[in-house]
Amino acid sequence: MILDDALSAPLLDHKGLDLDGAERITYRLEQTFRYDYDLPVAAVRQRLVVVPPVRHGDVHRRHYALDVEGSRARPLERLNSVGNHLVEVHAARVDEHIEFRLTALLERDGDALPVLPRSALDDVRWRLPTRLTAADERLRGWATELRRPHETTIDTAERVTHAVHQTMTYEYGPTGTRTTAAEALDGGRGVCQDYAHIMLALCHELGVPARYVSGHLLGQGGTHAWVEVLVPADGAAVAVPFDPCNGRRAGRKYVTVATGRDYTDVAPTAGTYVGPATGRLTSSRRLGIVDVAA
Structure with missing residues (x-):
């Protein structure tokens, strides 16, 4: 499936699919984390472990995008010693909220174990x-x-x-x-x-x-x-x-x-900030299948 089509295609009802008999499965993952603060905060540092690896066994990552909204932030990405994809976000100031939005496409092409x-x-x-x-x-x-x-x-x-x-x-x-x-x-x-x-x-x-x-x-x-x-x-x-x-x-x-x-x-998200504000975290997640090839 073409990348743009996979990003916009409706999700299939996985309950009616023969996943065990499929040669290839394409998944779309959409996930958000939003922190709301009742007062402005400073020196926000957030670590996200939400981006799937380039490959894990028979699943490989075809595409991902991680957007930050609500503040001017500087995301830094790296791999740790076991291959996890870490995203560290630093924001000097957040007035009301900061939100992280992930979209990823993953493809399973066999039954190989890591x-x-x-x-x-x-x-x-x-x-x-x-x-x-x-x-x-x-x-x-x-x-x-x-x-x-x-x-x-x-x-x-x-x-x-x-x-x-x-x-x-x-x-x-x-x-x-x-x-x-x-x-x-x-x-x-x-x-x-x-x-x-x-x-x-x-x-x-x-x-x-x-x-x-x-x-x-x-x-x-x-x-x-x-x-x-x-x-x-x-x-x-x-x-x-x-x-x-x-x-x-x-x-x-x-x-x-x-x-x-x-x-x-x-942990998917963890972080710190400076200030007397109270923070509230809300999140959402949707994993679905956009294509199955027999």
């Missing part, structure tokens, strides 16, 4: 816990129950995925971005990031290298989180995606934006 160097299997970032993914006594005991000495990494990941899915109840409100895996498990309720943190805690205890994924799932209103487990393959490593929130492997309805150790590494 390939990493073999050294990724031993990378401490994917093996050691963070504050959000540290195991407490209950998680350590659960990991012991789940351990199977002669099981493959994939089989272990499958069982952990289903165990977390069956143990937790999805509910928005009881947890927040600072809630740890242990706290979420203790409450028994949470959202996708909590499921991912719990699975990561168990993987670390079981010696399975794994990382947090931030992205989007067709049919959901907001961003989504899942886990990639790293396994050896032909002298390299591949990242196999699992979604403990939905109790399954992540497939063609999923689009990755960034990977990290936990939510903190890949």
Whole structure:
């Protein structure tokens, strides 16, 4: 599909599409973040992790545009050490609001998994816990129950995925971005990031290298989180995606934006400003399919 057509084409009803049988799928992502302030603020610094990577497995980015409205701002773009696309926005002054608008076109052209160097299997970032993914006594005991000495990494990941899915109840409100895996498990309720943190805690205890994924799932209103487990393959490593929130492997309805150790590494937006004002964040997101080739 021609770029201009893909940017303006109506979104298709993905529920009626055979995504598993498609040779190529074109997605359009539209996302906004708007900060409103009740007084002027100064020295606004915002970090955005919203632009999908140039390529992640079988998905490549065909186009993206990130517009800033409401203030004269200077966006600086760079890649971090794991390939995430970071946008840092600096604005000397914002009188009332600042808004960030992303439009991206992504194309899936196969079923390839992300390939990493073999050294990724031993990378401490994917093996050691963070504050959000540290195991407490209950998680350590659960990991012991789940351990199977002669099981493959994939089989272990499958069982952990289903165990977390069956143990937790999805509910928005009881947890927040600072809630740890242990706290979420203790409450028994949470959202996708909590499921991912719990699975990561168990993987670390079981010696399975794994990382947090931030992205989007067709049919959901907001961003989504899942886990990639790293396994050896032909002298390299591949990242196999699992979604403990939905109790399954992540497939063609999923689009990755960034990977990290936990939510903190890949939070879509985070920043600071100087001034006594109170800020309010509103956001919107729409992911859809504009073309499918059989």
